[in-house]
Amino acid sequence: MAQKWTYDEQSFWRQQFPSCGGRRQSPININTDKLIKDKSLQLKLIDYDKPFPNLSANNNGHTVAIELDSNRKRPQLSVGQGLYDLSELHFHWGDNNLEGTEHSIDNYFGSAELHFVHYNTLYGNLLNARQNINGVVVLTVISQLSRSENNAIQPIIKALRHITRFNTSATIANQIVFSKFLPLNKQLFFTYKGSLTTPPCSESVQWIIYADPIRMSPFQLSQFRRLHKREINRRIIANTRDIQKRHGREVRVSVPQPNRDSTFDDNNYNDIDY
Ligand SMILES: [Zn+2]
Secondary structure (H helix, E strand, C coil), rough: CCCCCCCHHHHHHHHHHHHCCCCCCCCECCCCCHHHEECCCEEEEEEECCCEEEEEEEECCCEEHHHHCCCCCEEEEEEECCCEEEEEEEEEHHHHHHHHCCEEEEEECCCEEEEEEEEEEEHHHHHHHCCCCCCCCEEEEEEEECCCCHHHHHHHHHHCCCCCCCCCCCCCCCEHHHHCCCCCCCCEEEEECCCCCCCCCCCCCEEEEEEEEECHHHHHHHHHCCCCCCCCCCCCCCCCCCCCCCCCCCCCCCCCCCCCCCCEEEEEEEHHCC
16 A cells, blocks of 8 residues: 655655664665675576566556566565565656666666565565565666667556556556566676665665666656656656665675676676766
8 A cells, every 4th residue: 555655755754754764775876986796696587587467557656566466476586595576566767867766876867767676485475574684675777768769668658658647557468578677787786785765664675786777768758757646636757765875884796707698897887878
């Protein structure tokens, strides 16, 4: 159920949701000069290539969310000791095409941010998982502006026109293959310990942020801004939380194995055009 809070009042979230004032909050700026290289980081995606027919897109007043129902096998992610089930994919965007991400990389923002929210299978569901320090993994994809449309994401874009009103949902016409929303280079990613970026801001999230972006066109981005908030005739023009203090937290970066991706250059995150 959507809670009553707004992005306009985010500096007051902590009054109602104390965790929002904590020291392990998200999003943060990722400073690529201060990354800790971690050869032991292994991220494995399971069933991300599997097609999912008849999924719905829901307007919950804060974003569009594509939720997976619990009675069929969902895509999974494994990192460290944990195995995590995909619970939903949702989007963040901005009031302009250049600043719509929650996380920034070297103080640069992208156009939109995709959050693949997973919960630790130990806890059975997202609600329980978010009360635990190792409860949630959010796999994060940054989208940059592109002149051409992203065809893979088009089925979701097409559904947006049917869910402009708060609390409406529409079936996505095509089957969804979640791996198609991920960048080609899945070997290079940043990770840090943070929180949900919406109330209650639970400090239960390991963030995994791909270094490489995907792309969406100005038209595609404009379709997200058609969605309405809970309040009648108020559109979701931007749904990003402000950058939070790092408070000394480490940000780690994967060290990809050269044999898995021959075109890969260990230091190429410095060359990415953010
Ligand atoms: Zn999110």
